[in-house]
Amino acid sequence: MLDTLVQTLLHALVLALVPPLLPGIVNKTKAVFAGRTGPPVLQLYYDLAKLAEKGIVLSRTTTWVFWAGPLAGVVTALLAGLLVPLGTHRAPISFPGDFVLFAYLLALGRFFTAAAALDTGSAFEGMGAAREVSFSPLAEPALFFGFLAAARVSGSLSLSGLLTGAWTSGWFASGGALLLVLAAWFVVLLAETCRIPFDDPNTHLELTMIHEVMVLDHGGPLLGLVLYGSSVKLFVLGALVVRLALPVPSGGPLPAWLLFGAGMAALAIGIGVVESVMARLRLVRVPQLLVTACLLSALGTVLVMR
Amino acid sequence: MSAGLAAPALSLPLLLALVSAALWSVAGLLGGGLEPRRSGPRLFAALAVGAGTVGLVGAGAAFVAGGRAVPSGAGLVGLDALSALFLVPISLTGGAVALFGLGSWHDGERTGPGRRLRLALGLTVAALVLVVLARHALVFLVAWEVMALGAFFLVGTEEDRPGTRRAAWIYLASAHLAFLALAGLFALLRATAGSFRLEPLAAGIAATPAGTLLFWLALVGFGLKAGLFPLHVWLPPAHAAAPSHVSALLSGVVIKIGIYGLVRVLSLVPDPPAWWGGTVLAVGAVSALTGVLSALGQHDLKRLLAYHSVENVGIIALGVGLGTLGRTRGETAWVLLGLSGGLLHVVNHGLFKPLLFLSAGNVVHATGTREIDRLGGLARRMPGTALAFSAGAVAICGLPPLNGFVSEWLVYLGLVSTVLGRRVPDAALAALAAAALALVGGLAVACFVKAFGAVFLGEARTDDGREARDGGALLLAPMAILGAACLLVGLGPALLAGPLGRAVSVAAGPSAAALGPLAAVAPLRTLGAVAWAIAGSLALAAFLGLRARSGFLRDLRRPAGDGDAAASTPAVTWDCGYAAPTPRMQYTSSSFAATLVRTFRGVLFPRHHRPDLTGGAVPEPGRLFPAPATFSSHVPDAVLDVVLEPAFAGVARVAARLRAIQSGRAQTYLLYVFVTLVVLLLTL
Numbered sequence: 001m002l003d004t005l006v007q008t009l010l011h012a013l014v015l016a017l018v019p020p021l022l023p024g025i026v027n028k029t030k031a032v033f034a035g036r037t038g039p040p041v042l043q044l045y046y047d048l049a050k051l052a053e054k055g056i057v058l059s060r061t062t063t064w065v066f067w068a069g070p071l072a073g074v075v076t077a078l079l080a081g082l083l084v085p086l087g088t089h090r091a092p093i094s095f096p097g098d099f100v101l102f103a104y105l106l107a108l109g110r111f112f113t114a115a116a117a118l119d120t121g122s123a124f125e126g127m128g129a130a131r132e133v134s135f136s137p138l139a140e141p142a143l144f145f146g147f148l149a150a151a152r153v154s155g156s157l158s159l160s161g162l163l164t165g166a167w168t169s170g171w172f173a174s175g176g177a178l179l180l181v182l183a184a185w186f187v188v189l190l191a192e193t194c195r196i197p198f199d200d201p202n203t204h205l206e207l208t209m210i211h212e213v214m215v216l217d218h219g220g221p222l223l224g225l226v227l228y229g230s231s232v233k234l235f236v237l238g239a240l241v242v243r244l245a246l247p248v249p250s251g252g253p254l255p256a257w258l259l260f261g262a263g264m265a266a267l268a269i270g271i272g273v274v275e276s277v278m279a280r281l282r283l284v285r286v287p288q289l290l291v292t293a294c295l296l297s298a299l300g301t302v303l304v305m306r
Numbered sequence: 307m308s309a310g311l312a313a314p315a316l317s318l319p320l321l322l323a324l325v326s327a328a329l330w331s332v333a334g335l336l337g338g339g340l341e342p343r344r345s346g347p348r349l350f351a352a353l354a355v356g357a358g359t360v361g362l363v364g365a366g367a368a369f370v371a372g373g374r375a376v377p378s379g380a381g382l383v384g385l386d387a388l389s390a391l392f393l394v395p396i397s398l399t400g401g402a403v404a405l406f407g408l409g410s411w412h413d414g415e416r417t418g419p420g421r422r423l424r425l426a427l428g429l430t431v432a433a434l435v436l437v438v439l440a441r442h443a444l445v446f447l448v449a450w451e452v453m454a455l456g457a458f459f460l461v462g463t464e465e466d467r468p469g470t471r472r473a474a475w476i477y478l479a480s481a482h483l484a485f486l487a488l489a490g491l492f493a494l495l496r497a498t499a500g501s502f503r504l505e506p507l508a509a510g511i512a513a514t515p516a517g518t519l520l521f522w523l524a525l526v527g528f529g530l531k532a533g534l535f536p537l538h539v540w541l542p543p544a545h546a547a548a549p550s551h552v553s554a555l556l557s558g559v560v561i562k563i564g565i566y567g568l569v570r571v572l573s574l575v576p577d578p579p580a581w582w583g584g585t586v587l588a589v590g591a592v593s594a595l596t597g598v599l600s601a602l603g604q605h606d607l608k609r610l611l612a613y614h615s616v617e618n619v620g621i622i623a624l625g626v627g628l629g630t631l632g633r634t635r636g637e638t639a640w641v642l643l644g645l646s647g648g649l650l651h652v653v654n655h656g657l658f659k660p661l662l663f664l665s666a667g668n669v670v671h672a673t674g675t676r677e678i679d680r681l682g683g684l685a686r687r688m689p690g691t692a693l694a695f696s697a698g699a700v701a702i703c704g705l706p707p708l709n710g711f712v713s714e715w716l717v718y719l720g721l722v723s724t725v726l727g728r729r730v731p732d733a734a735l736a737a738l739a740a741a742a743l744a745l746v747g748g749l750a751v752a753c754f755v756k757a758f759g760a761v762f763l764g765e766a767r768t769d770d771g772r773e774a775r776d777g778g779a780l781l782l783a784p785m786a787i788l789g790a791a792c793l794l795v796g797l798g799p800a801l802l803a804g805p806l807g808r809a810v811s812v813a814a815g816p817s818a819a820a821l822g823p824l825a826a827v828a829p830l831r832t833l834g835a836v837a838w839a840i841a842g843s844l845a846l847a848a849f850l851g852l853r854a855r856s857g858f859l860r861d862l863r864r865p866a867g868d869g870d871a872a873a874s875t876p877a878v879t880w881d882c883g884y885a886a887p888t889p890r891m892q893y894t895s896s897s898f899a900a901t902l903v904r905t906f907r908g909v910l911f912p913r914h915h916r917p918d919l920t921g922g923a924v925p926e927p928g929r930l931f932p933a934p935a936t937f938s939s940h941v942p943d944a945v946l947d948v949v950l951e952p953a954f955a956g957v958a959r960v961a962a963r964l965r966a967i968q969s970g971r972a973q974t975y976l977l978y979v980f981v982t983l984v985v986l987l988l989t990l
Contacts, residue, residue, distance in 0.1 A: 059879040061765055063685045063692075067855065071847040079840055093839075095832040097719040101706060103744065104714075105840070107751050108705040115696075118759030118893070121683070122881040126759075126893025133755050134901040137748025144744040148725050148737050157722055217880050221854070287905050294741075301737050305730050 007253065008092045015081040019235035020044035020228065022268045026195075029272025044231060051224035059217055061121040069116025070215075070222045073229035076109035081236040085160045087257035089248055096157035099147045103140060106192070106233070110136055113226075117214035128213030131283070135198065135210070138290035139188045145297035146181040146188075150244065152304045153178065163240070167247035178244065180300035185241050187293035189271075191286075193234040196275040198286055238267045319371055320385040320439070322364030323393060327435040329357035330400070334428015338421045350424045351408040354431075358401025361435060365393040369805040381503060382442045387808035388573070389438040391649055392566050395656025396438070398791065399558040400431045402784035406664050407551040409780030410671050423463045423549065430456030430560070437563055443492035443502040450488065450563075454481040454531075457560055460552045461544045473543035476946070480530050480540040484564075487527030491571070494520055506816045509576045517575070521582055524571045525589070532564025534623060535593040538616045539946040542600075545612035546676065550667020553608055554660035557615045562652050565622055569649070572630055573815040580634045584735060587627025591742045593620025596944065598749045599906050602756070602899045603941025606676045607666050610757055611659070614702060617746060618655045622648045624739055625717045628724065631732065633814060639827045640727075643720030645810040646824055650802065651713035654795060658701035658710060661788040665695040668781055669761060672774035678760045678895040680770050685762040690776040692762040694785040699754035701792045704747050707837040707844075709795035716828055718743065723827075749902070756898045765889035797837050800830040896939060903941060911948050914939045 024041035031038020040046070058066070083102045085091040091098075114129035151157060153174055154165020171178055191198045194211035201212060215226045242263035249255045281289060330353075337350025368390035385393075404427065411420060433456060436449035458481065462474035492502070498516050499507050511517045526537065533541040541561070545553045568586075572578060597616030604610040625648025632640025668691045669684060670676050685692035701708035704715075721743070724736035766772070776782060795802065807824040814821060825831070881887050903912050915938045942948055967978075 055875065057875045057877050057880070060876050061683070061879050063689075063763070065685065065696075065763060067851045068848070071851050072844065075843045075847045079843060093836060095829045095836070097715055097722065097828075100715050100718045101711075101836065104705055104711060104747065107703065107747065108700070111700065111703065111705060111751050111755055114755045115759055115763060118755070119685075119763040120879045120881075121764030121889065121892050122879045122887065123891045123893060124882055126764075126898065129755065129759065130893060130898045130901060133748075133752035134899075134905075137745055137752055137902075138905075140744040140748040141741040144741050145737065148722065148740060151722055152726055152733070155726060157719065157726075216882060287901075298737075298741070301725075302734070305733055305737075 007088050010253075010257075011082070011086055011088070011092055014086060015078060015232070015235070018264075019231040020048060022234050022238065022264070023201075023231055025265060025268035026272040026275065029269050030276050033272070033276035044227065048224045048228055051227070052221050054220035056220040056222055059120050062119045062217075065112070066116050066119045066217075067222070069113045069119075070218060070225035070229060072112035073109045074225050074232065076105045077229050077232035077236055080105040081232060081239070083159050084236055084239045085163055085243055085248075086239055087248075087260040088253060089164050090160045094158045094160040099151075099159045099162070102159060103143055107136075107140075109229070109233070113214060116218075120217045122217065124213050125216055128210055128216075131210045132214060135191060135286055135290060138287055139191050139293065142184045142188050142290065142293040142297040145294065145301045146185050146244075149177055149181050149297070149301040149304045152301070159240075163243040164248060166244050174304045177300040177303035180296045180303070182241065182244055184293040184297035184300070185244065187289065187296075189234075189237045189241055190274070191290060191293075192237055193230065195271055197278050197281040197289070200280045235264070238264055242267055317371065317385070319364045319368035319390070320383065322360055322367060323385050323389075323435060323439055324383065326357045326361035326364060326393075326397065327432045327439070329353055329360060330428050330432035330435065332428075333357060333404075334425045334430075334432065337428055338425025341417060341421075346421065346424065347408055347411070350428065351404050354404030354428065355401045357431070358397040358404070361393050361397030361400075365390040365397065368393075369808060382445050383436075383439040384441040385439055386812050387805065388566075388569065388649075388812040391653065391805065391809040392438045392562065393435065395562065395653055396431065396434050396559050399555060399656050399660045399788075400434075402660060402664070402787055403427075403551045403555045403558075406554070406667070406781060406784040407549075409778055410551060410667060411549060419463050419465075422459055423552070426456045426459035426463075427552070427555070430460060431555070434559060434563060438566055441504050443495065443504065446504070447485075447488065447492060451485060453560065453563065454485060457481070457556060460556070461548045463549055463552065464547070467547070469543065470547040473540075473547035477540040477544040480537070484527045484530035487523045487530070488567075491520065491523040491527055494523065495574075504570065504574060506574050506576060512575050512577050512579055512582070517579075520571075520575075521578075521585075524568060525586070528564040528567040528571070529589070530564070531561060532568070532619050532623070533561050533593075533616050534564075534589055534619060535596045535616060536945045536949075538593070538597070539943060539950060541615060542604075542609045542612040542943060543946075545615070545663075546606055546608045550608070550663055550670055553612070554663035554667070557612065557663060558656040558660035561615060561619060562622075562656060565619065565626070565648075565652055568623075569626055569645075569813050572626070573813050576816050578630050578634055580631060580732075583627050583629070583631030583634055585627070586623055586630060587735065587739060590620045590623030590625075590627055591739045593617070593623060594746045595620070595742055596909065598746050598753060599902075599910055600941060600944060602749065602753050602906075603903045603910055603912060605678050605895060605940065607669065607678050607681075607757065607761060608663070608676050610678070610753070611662055611666060614662075614750070614753070615655075615659060617750065618651065618659070618702070621714065621717065621743065621746070622651045622655070624648070624743065625651060625713075625720065628717070628720050628736070628739075629810075629814065631724075632720075635727075635729070635732065637723075637727065638821050639723045640720055641814050642807075642810060642821055642824050642827050643716050643723060645813050646806045646828070647713050647716030647718075647720055649809055649813065650716060650795075650806055651710075654701070654709040654713050654792070657788050657791045657795070658698045658708070661694060661785055661792065662698035662702065664781075664785050664788070665691045665698060668777055668785075669695075669774075671777065671781075673771040675770050678757065680768045681761045681766070682764045682771070682889060682892065683762070683766040684771055684774055687771060687774040688762075688776045690782050691785070694782075694789055695762060696758055697789045697792060699758050701796075703750045703754055705751075707793075707796045707840040709792045711837075712796060712799045712830075712833065714743070714747070715833065719828060752899070752902060756895050760893075760895040760898065764892050767889050767892065767894075793841075797841060798834055799837070800825070800834045803828075803830050909944060910941050911944060912939060912941050 023044050028038050080102050082093045083098050114133050117125040117129035150162040154162045156162045156165050199210040246263045333350050333353035337346050340346030368385050433449045433453035440446035458478045461477050530537045594617045597613050601610050601613035625644045628644030629641045701710040704710040721736040721740040725733045803824045
């Protein structure tokens with residue numbers, strides 16, 4: 001009982017505090033590739049501290065929805081993070097069918113983020129919102145086919161069960177299928193968190209962006225919430241990929257958390273490498289890549305049904 | 307009828323339901339009969355609310371009484387848990403709609419349309435109640451036809467507006483096609499079972515050719531009413547043309563009667579073959595997908611909502627199909643999860659869709675237009691309506707913590723149980739359906755961000771909404787009731803496990819004895835707790851946001867120059883530094899959906915009316931500027947406008963040629979007779 005409580009507290013603390021580290025690792029990796037020193041790994045923490053003290057410029061066009069976007073983005077990402085097992089076998093909240101809640105919580109965040117963008121009445125932000133809600137639906141089947149394949153492999157209906165079961169029974173019996181799912185989920189991760197090749201988080205050309213262009217009018221603490229929320233989303237989706245790829249070692253919580261931390265760091269470096277070696281896709285190509293991810297994931301589901 | 311006389315006396319729940327139906331008809335007769343100045347509208351609304359309350363009490367009493375087989379008067383009517391479940395949205399939505407109608411409909415100089423509207427509304431809802439109570443084919447068909455005709459007059463209420471008569475005509479044609487199929491269905495039931503009573507059929511009938519015909523007649527007859535793709539053609543024009551509170555009733559309740567009929571008839575068959583369930587499941591998935599895709603391309607707010615009814619009826623059919631498949635396979639978990647998901651979605655859609663239609667009605671009432679691209683920025687003028695619409699949008703997208711999530715989650719859970727099963731074909735079908743449902747969910751979010759954003763957020767695109775106001779309590783109260791019900795179902799799904807389980811055990815037919823409790827396969831209690839956690843976190847965030855906002859506003863009122871940075875400054879939208887944005891620069895609903903419409907152009911057939919840039923729009927030599935040009939695009943209905951209308955036009959062309967021989971002159975006809983005689987004499 002006490003052990004569960006400690007694990008839950010640790011889970012909540014890691015979920016709340018660690019995510020801003022990930023963009024730091026990604027940017028450091030990109031700097032190394034480019035031969036620059038780059039910003040410090042903790043840069044996002046500094047940014048958040050600075051933004052928290054600033055004032056807010058509010059457009060006269062906006063309503064409560066403008067505030068709901070950043071707030072819902074943070075809350076839904078954090079709640080989704082409570083469904084994914086991090087270091088241990090079980091997440092704090094786990095019940096049959098919780099993966100549906102996971103996907104729909106992220107969709108709830110997307111609904112209000114995109115609505116907040118439209119609340120400004122800006123052409124650019126409308127463009128970003130349209131792209132965000134147009135590309136995400138195409139990623140959903142890839143995510144769900146992956147859930148189904150992992151569920152069939154592990155015989156479990158909860159995220160904790162199906163991610164853990166992938167290692168106890170899955171990788172040896174149907175490794176090929178899970179590899180396909182892993183590849184599809186990595187693509188979904190890149191799309192949902194708006195990384196290259198879908199979106200360039202560093203670009204400053206509004207016409208080419210997706211996520212960044214939606215939040216052009218958010219400033220000060222609200223921008224801080226947006227940045228924090230998207231780092232939590234990156235962390236949560238990353239945890240999904242890492243937990244499918246890595247086992248939970250026996251021998252207590254410490255090795256498990258260490259291995260998870262190493263996995264997350266490796267994932268962040270991997271994203272940095274992808275961002276360094278690839279160019280952003282043309283926007284019309286984005287649906288094609290997402291459909292490819294769906295097909296990979298569907299193929300994985302077919303393979304586990306033999 | 308001699309057997310009927312020996313039947314037990316009416317039970318209390320059934321009596322209440324019949325009283326509710328009677329009150330509805332009295333309300334209709336008085337509301338239609340009395341002049342508006344003699345308080346006809348108010349009397350109608352009061353009686354309707356009373357009838358709705360009685361109906362709700364009756365449904366509740368039926369659930370408390372156990373709801374399996376309540377004895378019925380003379381065997382003509384009966385009230386079991388399945389009927390009671392459908393009685394809930396009929397009564398609740400019916401009452402809310404009547405109340406809204408009192409506030410939104412003004413009789414004006416010509417009192418005819420309003421009186422006809424109230425008469426048809428009361429009689430339609432009374433017939434709806436009677437349809438779910440009917441246990442005899444003739445009662446069922448008579449009530450069905452009254453409902454169908456009543457809905458025709460409801461759709462045609464504003465017959466002097468363009469498009470209304472055509473919409474009502476299309477509706478009438480498909481309603482009678484449905485009636486034809488149903489008359490065939492019940493005649494076939496009489497021929498095979500030997501009775502007009504809606505009683506369980508003998509085992510083995512489903513495998514015969516008659517059984518196959520039975521299934522197709524039921525699917526077509528009830529599918530036409532429910533609006534399953536491709537039988538949905540009447541639905542978008544009728545919902546767009548009807549007054550908004552009528553659209554709410556049509557979408558929330560009337561189309562669900564098609565689902566009721568399908569579920570009722572399937573429950574009579576003890577051993578449905580696997581392909582029945584598979585077909586219903588596949589039709590449901592296709593409906594859901596085509597419905598949401600068509601909705602994406604619409605510019606008319608009410609047409610958009612109507613296509614979402616096609617989507618949601620598809621989700622319901624998906625659950626019902628899965629439950630039927632589970633009955634064939636003997637998998638109790640599929641039956642429980644599929645049917646309870648589908649039936650709960652019936653109730654849920656009966657709550658959030660009327661909520662959306664009523665808020666859309668409020669918008670139409672306040673601005674005088676249904677065109678999304680003429681609206682914008684209404685959230686500041688109509689905050690109550692904006693809140694109601696956003697709640698309905700979150701619920702219909704199946705997002706937690708509102709009610710839509712609960713039913714979609716049940717359907718997902720049933721599909722995943724099927725994926726884990728041993729039979730590979732079933733598992734593959736379920737996996738495809740689950741992925742389709744995920745895609746539908748994502749597209750629904752896209753569509754409702756578009757609708758909510760374009761209508762309520764940003765700046766007004768035209769002057770249509772300049773004087774827009776929320777309206778009085780009569781308009782807001784029905785929306786508040788429906789919204790509260792959405793939240794209640796979302797937060798307390800475990801409360802519904804009992805009634806839902808009873809309805810499922812009726813819907814699962816004679817072999818439903820060993821189903822077990824719903825709570826054993828679906829952790830509704832946990833889901834409720836999680837919904838509370840989500841709602842609590844969101845409320846906390848909203849509270850903190852409000853605190854921060856008011857703090858900033860207080861800072862703002864302080865005299866400038868005291869060096870405090872934490873002030874919020876109102877300004878023009880930054881928009882990358884563009885200093886003079888105009889409302890016309892905003893993304894419109896069409897540009898918002900353009901990417902998705904283009905991606906799915908293979909099923910949507912979008913039509914563009916482009917200016918001819920090579921010809922007149924290019925400046926002629928000596929002129930500096932091109933001539934004014936316009937561009938428009940729309941997404942037609944993939945069945946009505948793309949397939950049926952061209953086909954009917956072709957038939958009409960052929961028929962027009964045949965008219966040449968009908969000259970109308972007696973001499974010509976005599977000539978025909980003479981030529982025929984000669985030919986006959988020569989050949990015989």
